[in-house]
Amino acid sequence: MSVRVRFAPSPTGKLHLGNVRTAIFNYLYARNKGGKFILRLEDTDAERSTEESVKNLISDLKWLGIQWDEGPEVGGNYGPYRQTERYHIYKEHLEKLVKEGKAYPCYCDKESLDRLREEAREKGRNFIYPGTCRNLTEKERKEKEAANIKPSFRLKITPHTVSFNDLIRGNVSIHTDLFGDFIIVRQDLSPTYNFAVVIDDYLMKITDVLRGEDHLSNTPKQIILYDMFGYEKPRFGHFSMILGPDNSKLSKRHGDVSLAAFREKGFLSEALFNALALLGWSDPDEREILKIEELMERFSLDRINKSAAVFDENKFRYINKQHIISLDIKDFAEKAKPYFEKEEIIPKEFDENIQNWFLKLCELIQKRVTLLSDVVSQSKTVFEYDPSAIDDEGRAVLEEEECLKVILAYAVKSENRDLTTREKYIELVNEIKNELKVKGKNLYHPLRLCVSSSMSGPDLDILVPVIEIGASLDLPIKIESSSKRAWRLVNFLREQGYKI
Structure with missing residues (x-):
């Protein structure tokens, strides 16, 4: 079958x-x-x-x-596929069990059952229905019905051990003494x-x-x-x-662990699918990054672990990052676009120039993004520049002998210069390098301060062209060219008393 x-x-x-x-x-x-x-x-x-x-x-x-x-939404030959549309089926099955003497009406009220349940709890025992209504006579049942007491229905259990072969756990045996005559249909006739x-x-x-x-x-x-x-x-x-990180059952106390929450955080659907598949199952070749089609091909029940799996969001984030990196740039841009639109950083309607620039922006940040929701923050250096935000590490660079010369040279030489390609930017950097006889960190650290006011970030030969092209476009948030940034830094340093 x-x-x-x-x-x-x-x-x-x-x-x-x-x-x-x-x-x-x-x-x-x-x-x-x-x-x-x-x-x-x-x-x-x-x-x-x-x-x-x-x-x-x-x-x-x-x-x-x-x-x-x-x-x-898709139907099928065995519907309906909602239980509320199947009550007539459950009713027929209940009638069959009652007729065959395998189920019986129970007229016990909730209060008395709760009292028995509490007594069992106080004695450290599992509550088992005592069978109060199991052997009522026909007369007793009619009296209950005459009193307008609506019954629930219980299954009549014969004490025995139920055994089955679990596909994951092997042989399992549970005795019926653990649950007794259980309810199969409630008083409102819901199953x-x-x-x-x-x-x-x-x-x-x-x-x-x-x-x-x-x-x-x-x-x-x-x-x-x-x-x-x-x-x-x-x-x-x-x-x-x-389990959660504290080895207790994963629940709300570990934060919002709903699919909707992870979708909102910026997880890719295929990455979340991949990460969840690895919670309790392992790939035969111990691969961690797998597409859905690969998981379909490689999945088997014998690779499911019998012990509890521990949820680690950092691992989920790692898997998500790898999936983001593997995306085609156009796919990544399509997924990133709504986050920029939400912050009104880019227009909702693109012309070809903005589209080409946006792809370059996405190329700049793709390998730096862990979640899709990171795309705006990882683009910060393109849209924002603040020389007063230079940190202690950057201020230490400003004390180096050649730093101020490099900053001034970049401000002067970048003015009215085309830096919209990597090659043209590198050409300018080489001019400064040869004229000032500086290299390595003495060259690149001050250049980074000119462009991003930070000591870390994307490679400058990729970042600067994105900034320069963006500065020429009509965007909701105006991008400042690297030349204007460098002059702002020069003026800021002069106000701070630097001899530049």
């Missing part, structure tokens, strides 16, 4: 990185096996499920590069998770249920339901949890 897997989130808020990793592992497994990936929405939580969450969830998955074969998921997975012909280890305790309950319905069971596999 062809592999069929599903990702079945609840649209009750933002997609958490742990959920996203589950989607990625299922997606890669399906693609590697030539199978189908199904998206199903478990939206039975009427109070918390919203259409806005559904919209955002679908948008996030599409942005990440996950394409489902069946589900919302519980374990009840609905079994019915949906069977009817949608899911062959492999791959999910986080927090669902491990649900698996025996679901296996029992499969057996009671007489349905063929899928294979089960449970991924280890994701």
Whole structure:
């Protein structure tokens, strides 16, 4: 049988990185096996499920590069793919279990159950439903109904050990004494998770249920339901949890760990996909930077680690930087453009001159950017110049013997001179070098102060042409030429008492 897997989130808020990793592992497994990936929405939580969450969830998955074969927006042969549209199916299955004596109505009120639960907690025991309503007579049930008490419905469990072969963990055994007769349908007739998921997975012909280890305790309950319905069971596999840097379960206390937050930070979709795939899975050749197509080809369940994976945002940032560096310059420029537009640094409509200049600007910063949101700050030296911002390291350079001569020479020689190419800039630098007989740091440190008022930054032979071309363009933020910057520095130094 062809592999069929599903990702079945609840649209009750933002997609958490742990959920996203589950989607990625299922997606890669399906693609590697030539199978189908199904998206199903478990939206039975009427109070918390919203259409806005559904919209955002679908948008996030599409942005990440996950394409489902069946589900919302694409349809399929086994729908509907929203649980709220499948209540009639759950009702039929409940009636079948009740008729066969495998499930029964429970009239216990919440207060009494909470009291029993608290008593068990105080004694250090796991709460197990005592079976109060399990053996009610027909007369007793009619009396409850006459009193207008709406029942929930519980599965009638025979004590035994449930065993299964986990695709990741191997043999697992859990005794039913840990949970007892559990609720399958609530008082409002909405299905519980374990009840609905079994019915949906069977009817949608899911062959492999791959999910986080927090669902491990649900698996025996679901296996029992499969057996009671007489349905063929899928294979089960449970991924280890994701831990935060402090080795506790990754959660909100580690910051906003939603997919939307990382998208907002400026992560590339393909980089985030890559980084999440490596959380608990390792490449056979220990490669870290992988495209989605490569991950599809190389993914296998036997490379998934049984121990917990530790989330490290710095590692995610490293992976993102490598993906940014590998982008074609036009692709990088397209992704960077909205950040410049947001700050009103560049116009939304480009003519050819601005387009060519913007590509050069992007070439200047591409290898210096870790997140897309860094593009504006990494371009700061192009758009801003402030001689008063020279730091202590730069001021130490100003005390060197030849520094002031180089600064003045650059100011004079760059005036009204074409420096729009690397070659023309280097030609000017060589003139200063030969005339003043300076080289190395005694030449390049003062030149850097002329252009950027900083001792670090992009290579000057690339930076200066970008500045010079930009100074000639009609941009929302006017760029100051390197000559004007150098003269501003000269005048500033004179005001500070330097003999220049």
